[in-house]
Amino acid sequence: MRPFTYERALDPADAVARVAAHPDAAYLGGGTNLVDHLRLGVAAPGRLVDVSRLALDRVESRDDGGLRIGAAVRNSDLAAHPSVRHDFPVLSQALLAGASGQIRNMATTAGNLLQRTRCRYFQDVTTPCNKREPGSGCPAVEGRNRTLAILGASEHCVATHPSDMAVALAALDADVVVLGPSGERRIPMADLHRLPGDEPARDTTLDPGELITAVELAPLPAARRSAYRKVRDRASYAFALVSVAAVLEVEDGVVREVRIALGGVAHKPWRATRAEEALRGREATAEGFRAAAEAELGAARPLSENAFKVPMARNAITATLRGLVRAAGERA
Amino acid sequence: MTLTGTPPAVGTAVGPAVGPAVGRGVRRLDGRVKVRGMARYAFEQLAESPAYLHLLQSTVARGRVSDVDASEAEALEGVLLVLTHLNSPKLADTSDGEYTVLQSPGVAFRGQIVGCVVATSPEVARHGAELVRIRYDEHPHDTRLREDDPDLYAPDEVNASFPTDTDEGPVEEALRSSAVVVDQRYSTPMEHNNPMEPHSCIATWDESQERPTLTVYDSTQGAHGVASTLAKVLGLAQQDVRVISPYVGGGFGSKGLPHAHNVLVALAARTLPGRPVKLALTRQQMFFLAGYRTPTLQRVRIGADADGRITGLVHEAVEQTSRIKEFAEQTTVVSRNMYAARARRTSHRLAALDVPVPSWMRAPGEAPGMYGLEHAMDELAEACGLDPVELRIRNDPPADPETGKPWSGRHLVECLRVGAERFGWSRRGPTGSRRDGDWLVGFGVASSTYPGNVMPGSVARVRYGGRGHYAVHIGAADIGTGSWTALNQVAADALGLAMNRVHLEIGDTALPMATVEGGSSGMASHGSAILEACRRFREEHGESPEPGATTESAAAEHPEAKEYATHSYGAQFVEVRVDADTGEVRVPRMVGVFSCGRIVNPRTARSQFRGGMVWGLSMALFEHSIVDHRFGHVMNHDLADYHVPTNADVVDIDVSWLDETDLHLNPLGVRGIGEIGITGTAAAVASAVHNATGIRVRDLPITPDTLVR
């Protein structure tokens, strides 16, 4: 753990200026992932710029009925926010399925998005890892990969993205607002995280120095019927083997609107567009849900230890959609 | 204090120690300081200007250190010392490979200690450790346990001095002629103890006196054992090593013996005389250096007649040990006398691999062994078309099948019957028949057992301090077991005093010798010594002693113990729910009924039983140290990835025990309670999972991927 300097940014522009000027500077938010990495030797910045006390800690309703979520809003506060609970329950549930009460009190919205993989080789600096040390190799491809990717991986990296919240935001087509040295831009969630390809060291499409300042949600009435299902090895406080964020609106037995994203299966939150296509405008039946899930998972390329994720994801998608239909019926 | 129901009485002999305190659910005496965080564990002991030690660990699994470049680390401000094999003081005794630290460039497993950095702050020590460059000549290694390893060997004996193999009666013939035969393989994975408090010490080497002395605050289950090991390894007289350990944040066997880090911190302290050196293993380091449970590959063959009476039983285990020190776990010993079988064969074979040193982990032997045996019994019940409770009752032996000795008190059948009643076992349905919404529901059962152990050698001292107050001294440990409280209860009754007149001191080698707090033997060994010391004190000094009157004594001889086979028994019943879609397993209900002799403190005892059952649940569903054999080390070496149960995983655990006193083993009538709770549990869970799903998972743990379809 090499020494670093610490400074507290005055406002977002000041933060960006401080980090952009130093290639070995990093933003410090809730610290739940960065401090972990400092201690593991996975990250070794020379300069930390604290953005946790910036005035980015509010959830605001937009005029159009959407939400603007400040980057420094704590996960627990976001999960408890009345608008989130009412209009986007999938987001509240995803947040509450993540980590522990203490960590949710610390972790920020932006930090949650920028979590790095929990791949064991990435976290163990005594082993090679292309994400941590480009070109050193990926021992996970033929190693202990039970928890790793089945979709969109490359020969260079089979890591998964660990966030639950990001899976819900992917399903909700959120926009990520970013401030950089040359100004502000908006990145659709689908474009924020990358697939590993031959550059696994890059988790996101953010440029050096860019700071996430907010996440915006456009109104989506269908999202009031949404849910997050997380499958894990123990009942709580564990990363997902597979997770499903789903929005489902059924009218007269026909799927009118559907959004599905998967966690625990890829280097990024995996938007299940093929499954959505297979469902939209069709009858909402258990068989249809299963066929749609299978359509999505046809692209799966399991590793030596994680073939189980294919039926697990299929069943979790089916069960989540089934549950939403059931809940709709109960409330109707 | 309310028990979970009223246990039936059996064997209610009254022992000499019964008084107002023993048998009462006294609140934990150390509870008050612990709930405020004021109990000082080893690393928290006051130390002036301490230095902090950070380990250097090998990054190859076999080979030798070829080059050390410590120049950058040594140049770092605040670094006091970089210690490697190149500059380490020599040890006086190198007969034990685990304790032979920094004496050669050799590397015998990945993660082995190859040096350390000592600095004025923990941050600098850690940074310094990152700056030391170590190069290796790497040799080919083998860390994979295989049943067909040509180098498997039979150890001279297995842990706790049991014979390696036994062969009674014509077992192959019995199996051939049996109406029903179960022949299955079961495996349990490598598991790590992971007490919440990492292994920690503060060591101070003092050269200001005539002879050098070493004082160590240590987190240990046996201060005297640490002191004698360090004295021997370092070449000090035993009385010049003092080990102090008043509070211990869990051990579960991993603190039963000292480990390499104890020697390392002493070497560092010796190099920096007068300065306290502090070392706490990181959670990650604990996966290399603090012992672990060997993986086991077991084969169980049971033959029975059409009525389910066992005719022949074979239980074979393959396990691993390290190349530098042998630890042979007694996995199949339980099958030697658990059930009535006319012909029995048991064996253990070891592979010495390039792996860290395995050691004790809660119920070594019984925990993995009872998993294999009891899972096979469940399969036998199914094959015979018998209720698994009834199968066990039919095979309850009237005397120890191995020695022919009478049981000091075997009440397995009562435990099974009481447990079945409390659990509602009669509502168990056929395999795969019960469903509640998306959950498949199943019931399972298994037996538990653990031997009644007493270790000789403990001594207690009683001293009258005046004004009605007595000191009771013994170098025992409380690792969460409740000894602070229960030993005080024993002493109070033995002296005929109120508990607040007795001032117990434990956890210090300046106190009389005590054996390790392990093998569920603490109360039987330390309590018996206290009982005898108190008795003799009254005999020597009467009811009105002079202040300063002192008596020291070991436990009284108890020759009768040799004439009996002394084991504790229990029955565990489990309800599981398996998510029909995802294979996730939940355990909403567990019932355990135990027969363990006298219970000194029902309140703390219940916690011990429950804790053991939580461990059994954990073994069934979660625990698994995952090795990448190309590197030769455990990859999930932290608490995010090495799963133990969370609060949400543990729901309702109903514990009760038979009201019983077993005076055959010791005058207190106790048989020990710390480990039995983990035995059999995993088999009960596997039995319930099968009942719910029809799927037999024979290789632990039973994770969702083993059940999703």
Place this chain on the structure above:
Amino acid sequence: MPGSAGRDASAYGVGVAFARCDDGYTPDVHEAAETRETREAGEAGVASGATEAMEATEAKLTLTVDGSARTVTVDTRTSLLDALRERLGVTSPKKGCDHGQCGACTVLLDGRRTLSCLSLAVAQQGRDVVTASGLDDSGDLHPMQEAFVEHDALQCGYCTPGQICSAVGVLEEAAAGHPSLVTDPDVPAGSAVPLTDDEIRERMSGNLCRCGAYVDIVAAIRDVAAQRPPVPSR
């Protein structure tokens, strides 16, 4: 009487953390440990080397710890947990994993339960830290602590201070209407969440207890929650 222990502990230059039974009355050893702690915390047992100058990689900060203002100079790398334990002598929060995976280091930071191991001390300037040793400023036990002792919701005691801080935080969070993963969706946003056993279990799952005292931990919290009905506190 200490002589009966073989040798005087003070000969080793290190303190013995608990009192010996001398002639006459001796308080309970555990209470003695507590008394000594109160007296010596923050005075002895503090790393001295860390105050050597290291340019901008160290910082001076002021915190309120268990009701007292404390000023300390820390390495920027120092966690809040290490600042408390190694610099300020406050050892109530425990180090079980140092990576946010066990909860033993839980403290209340500005009233919210927080992992002190993942908090850099330097980032906590001006904040209020409450540990399990400062939950009750009269020096008595907090009702949650009483309940833990009564239900034997602890064994080795190492996770216990973190469990207790977490439990106190859980009561506040539920009263403030914070949902958990198992909260009934029909509980309206903003109103207090009733602490069923399922709620307690899920909310306490960030605090591992290797001794397996969970059933009793839930019972202890259930008792305290029943004494204090969940009403919104803000």
